[in-house]
Amino acid sequence: MPDARGDLTWIPAADATDLLAPSVAQAVGGGAVPSACVAEIDPELADTAAFCERYRVDPEASANCVVVCGRRGETVTHAAVMVLATDRADVNRTVRKHLGARRISFADQAEVEQAAGMTSGGITPVGLPADWPVLVDSRVAAADLVVIGGGVRGSKLLVPGAELADLPAAEVLDLVIAD
Template identity: 60%
Template sequence: MTLRWTPATERADLLADPVARAVTTLGAGVEVAEIDPELADTAAFCERYGVTLDESANCVVVAAKRGGETRYAACMVLATMRVDVNGVVRRHLDARKASFAPMAQAVELTGMEYGGITPLGLPADWPVLVDTHVAEHPRVVIGSGVRRSKLAVSGATLAGLKGAEVLALAN
C-alpha cells in the first residue's frame, strides 16, 4: 500500500488537536498521510508502507527528576537508533534520574495518542531534543498525534521548533 501525502493544513481531521494548532503556525512543508491505526507502531508501519527505518523518526517522552521536581522532554531519533536516556539526555536535562515517561502520563500531558506522539504541539515549556541524524535528514516520517496517520517533515523543521536543541542523542 502506498501513502498519499497531503498538506497537513488541509487535513486537520487526521491530527490530534494540539498538532493541528502547531501545523497552522508552521504552514507549508508538513504533510500528512492516513494509515491503518493497527499499523502505527514503527516496525509494522515501515514494513506495510515501504518506508525504511532510517526514514522514520520516533518521539520519546522522557521524565527527568531532580530534587522532587519532574520535568518532561521529547527526544527525536531515527527508528534505527536508541535514545541514550540515562547518559546524554539525563546530563543535558541536569537530572538525577531520567526515564521514559509512563504511557498514561505521556498521553495525558501531550493530548496525543500513544504510538502517535510527536514533537509538534507539545507543551511549550518542554525541550525538544533532536538527534543530529534527524536534524540533517531531508524528510522524516513521524507521528501525527493520532495512530491513524503519519506526518512527513524535514529534519530542519524539527530542529527549528520552539524549544528544540540538536544533540547526538543515540548510544
C-alpha cells in the same frame, strides 16, 4: 526501493488537520513544520516496524519520539527525544546529563497522553506542551525528510528534519548510543 514517502498518499498537513491530534493541528495551523504533509494509515500499523513494512517506508527515514521524565529533587522535567527508528537514544547518559536530572525514566504514557492531547503510538514533537524540551538527534535534524507520528495512531507526518530542529523548544544534540 523504500524511501520516506513509501506507498502513502501525502497531502499538505495544513489542508488535512482533521487527521491530526488537536494539539498537533493547532501547532501546524500556527506555522510549525510548514512543509509537513500528512497521510492516513491503519491505526493497527502505527508502530514503526509494522508501519515501515506495510507502507514500504525506509526505517532510516522514520523517526521515533519518546517522552522521558527527568527528576532532580522536587524538580520534574518532561522532554521529547527524537532519534531515527534505526538508532537508540542514550537516555541514561546524554539525555539525563543534558536535562540536569539525577534520575531519568520513560514518562508514564497515560500522563503524556493527557498532557499532550495525543495518543500513545502517535506521540510527536509537534504540538507538545511548550515547556517540554524537544531533543532532536543531529541525524534527524540533517535528514531530508522523516516520517513521525501525527499525534494519533491513524496518521503520520512527513517533515523535513530541519523543520523539526526549528521547533520552538527544539535543541539539536548527538543523542545516539555509539556502537
